[in-house]
Amino acid sequence: xxxxxxxxxxxxxxxxxxxxxxxxxxxxxxxxxxxxxxxxxxxxxxxxxxxxxxxxxxxxxxxxxxxxxxxxxxxxxxxxxxxxxxxxxxxxxxxxxxxxxxxxxxxx
Amino acid sequence: xxxxxxxxxxxxxxxxxxxxxxxxxxxxxxxxxxxxxxxxxxxxxxxxxxxxxxxxxxxxxxxxxxxxxxxxxxxxxxxxxxxxxxxxxxxxxxxxxxxxxxxxxxxxxxxx
Numbered sequence: 001x002x003x004x005x006x007x008x009x010x011x012x013x014x015x016x017x018x019x020x021x022x023x024x025x026x027x028x029x030x031x032x033x034x035x036x037x038x039x040x041x042x043x044x045x046x047x048x049x050x051x052x053x054x055x056x057x058x059x060x061x062x063x064x065x066x067x068x069x070x071x072x073x074x075x076x077x078x079x080x081x082x083x084x085x086x087x088x089x090x091x092x093x094x095x096x097x098x099x100x101x102x103x104x105x106x107x108x
Numbered sequence: 109x110x111x112x113x114x115x116x117x118x119x120x121x122x123x124x125x126x127x128x129x130x131x132x133x134x135x136x137x138x139x140x141x142x143x144x145x146x147x148x149x150x151x152x153x154x155x156x157x158x159x160x161x162x163x164x165x166x167x168x169x170x171x172x173x174x175x176x177x178x179x180x181x182x183x184x185x186x187x188x189x190x191x192x193x194x195x196x197x198x199x200x201x202x203x204x205x206x207x208x209x210x211x212x213x214x215x216x217x218x219x220x
Contacts, residue, residue, distance in 0.1 A: 032206045043198055044151070046208035088151065092205055095166065096141065100150035 003027060006089050006099035014107050019076040021102050023089030026070065032092040033065055035074045038101065039085045048074060079106040110135045114199050114212035121189055121219055129184045129215050131199030139202045140182040141166070141209065142174065144195040151198070157182055189219040 006023045013019045021035075032051055036044035050056045050063040050072065062075040072091075076083055084106050089099040112133045121127055133140065141156040143166075153166030157176040171193055173185040182201075186193060196216050200209035 034208045036208075043211040043214050044209075046210070049208050051206070090208075094205065095153060095156050096200075096202075096209055097153075098143075098151040100148070 003097045004089055004091050004099040006087075006102050008100055008102060010103040010105055012105045012107060013079050015079060015081060017079050017106075019079045019083065019104055019106070021074040021076075021087050021089075021104065023072045023074075023099055024070055025072070025089075025091045025097075027091065027093055028067075028070065030091045030093050033063070033072045034090040034092070034096075035061075035063060035072075036088040036090060036098075037085045038088060044088055076104075079104075081106050081108050110210070112199055112201050112210050112212035114197075114215050117213060117215060119215060119217050121217070123190055123219055124188050127186050127189060127217075129186075129197060129199075129217070131182045131184065131212060132180050133182075133201040133210070134180065135201060135203070135210065136179065137201035137203050137210075138179070139204065139209075140176065141200050141202075142172070142182070142184050143198045143200065144168065145198060145214075146195050154184070154197075189217075191219050193217065194219050 035048040038044045048063040050065045056063045060077045064073045086101040086103045088101045115130045142154040143151045152168045155174040157163045199212040202209045
C-alpha cells in the first residue's frame with residue numbers, strides 16, 4: 001500500500017462549481033498534512049496545512065482531516081479556470097511524503 | 109525575498125559525466141530535501157537533511173550524493189549520471205517537521 005494515495009484524475013469541473021480532492025494515508029502516527037498546487041512546468045506551492053481533525057478554511061479553500069479514517073481532503077469553492085493545476089497531498093512524519101497528485105481542470 | 113534557489117534550470121549531459129545541481133535557501137531553514145518528479149510516479153524523495161552535517165537517504169538515493177556543510181546550501185551530486193536519472197529535480201526547505209516545504213524552481217536534467 002502506498003503511503004499517500006490520491007485519485008489521479010483527471011478531475012474536471014465547470015467554473016463556479018465545488019472541486020473535491022481526496023487523499024488517504026497509511027501511517028497512523030502522521031501529524032501534519034498539506035496540500036500543494038502545481039501548475040504545469042512549475043514547482044509545487046503550499047496552499048493549505050492542517051494538523052487537527054475537522055475543517056480549516058482559507059478563502060475559497062477548505063481542508064478537511066479525519067485521522068480515524070486516515071483521510072484528508074481539499075474543497076475548492078467557486079472554482080476558477082486559474083485553479084486548473086495538479087494538486088498534491090502530502091503527509092509529514094519524519095519527512096514529507098507526497099501523493100502522485102490529482103489533475104484538476106476547471107472549464108469556463 | 110524568501111526563496112530556494114536551484115541552478116541550473118536546465119541541463120543536458122552525457123552518461124558518466126559528473127555533475128552538481130546547487131541549492132541554496134535564505135530562510136535559515138533546518139530541513140532541506142531533494143526530490144525527483146517523474147510522470148505517473150509523483151515526487152520521490154532522494155535525500156534529506158535535518159541539519160548541518162546530518163543527511164539521510166530517502167526513497168530513491170541510488171546514484172546520488174549530497175552534502176550539508178552549511179545550513180543554507182544542499183547540493184545534489186551525480187557522480188556518474190545514467191539515462192534513468194533523466195528527470196525533473198526539486199530542492200525544498202522547511203523550518204521544521206511540522207511545516208510545509210518551500211520549493212525551488214526545479215532543474216530539468218536530461219542524460220543522453
